[in-house]
Structures are given as structure tokens and as C-alpha cells.
Amino acid sequence: MAECPFCFTELDERATVCKGCKAQRGYGNHSTLGFMTAGVVRSRVSRYNTYAVLWSLVSVGLIYAWLGAGVKEAALPLFVTVVVAVVLFVTARSWNARLQKPPTWWK
Numbered sequence: 001m002a003e004c005p006f007c008f009t010e011l012d013e014r015a016t017v018c019k020g021c022k023a024q025r026g027y028g029n030h031s032t033l034g035f036m037t038a039g040v041v042r043s044r045v046s047r048y049n050t051y052a053v054l055w056s057l058v059s060v061g062l063i064y065a066w067l068g069a070g071v072k073e074a075a076l077p078l079f080v081t082v083v084v085a086v087v088l089f090v091t092a093r094s095w096n097a098r099l100q101k102p103p104t105w106w107k
Contacts, residue, residue: 005105023107027098035106036098044095052088056081 002011009020016025016037027036033044059081066077 006107018105021107023105025105026103027101029106038099038103041095041098045092045099048088048092048095052085052092055088056085059085 002013002015003009004011004018004020004023006023007018007020009018011018017023024035027038027041029035033040059077063077063081
């Protein structure tokens with residue numbers, strides 16, 4: 001048996017909502033996403049990884065098009081492409097890091 005850290009009600013080990021005080025067990029409470037279960041966090045990781053890959057592919061295609069059109073100054077677009085892709089992958093890793101820890105109680 002587990003115990004709610006807020007109201008000390010005894011709960012089943014698999015409980016996600018406290019019967020006494022309605023506290024929730026999960027991976028956080030996001031201002032726009034609401035309460036985050038493991039499924040929500042996995043969805044965010046998948047979404048950010050997909051965005052990063054698509055961004056990289058589209059950006060590389062655009063840079064090749066610019067270079068093919070004779071634009072010599074492709075260094076800035078290439079730099080921006082790399083920075084955005086890295087930010088997206090790092091964001092996905094930070095969301096994934098939440099899943100490495102057990103869920104906690106939130107009120």
C-alpha cells in the first residue's frame with residue numbers, strides 16, 4: 001500500500017488519483033498541457049523528435065536550393081538550421097529525462 005503525501009490516505013500502489021484530496025500522480029502539471037502522464041510525455045518526445053528530423057531535412061533542401069541558385073552566403077541559414085535542430089533534439093531529451101524518474105504526487 002502507498003500513502004498520499006498530502007492527506008496520508010492509504011492508496012493502492014497503482015493509484016494515480018488520491019481518493020482523499022484528489023492529488024494526482026504523474027510527471028508534472030504543465031500550464032497548457034495539463035496533468036502529464038507517461039503517455040503525454042512520450043507523445044511530446046516523439047513530436048519533438050519528428051519536428052527536429054523534418055526541420056533538418058527541409059532546411060538542408062532549402063540550403064542546397066540556395067547554393068544551386070548561386071547564393072554564396074549560405075553560412076547563416078546553415079547555422080540557424082543546426083541551432084534549431086539541436087534545440088529540438090535537446091528539448092526532446094529533456095522531456096524524455098522525465099520518464100527516467102518515477103512519477104511523483106502533484107496537487
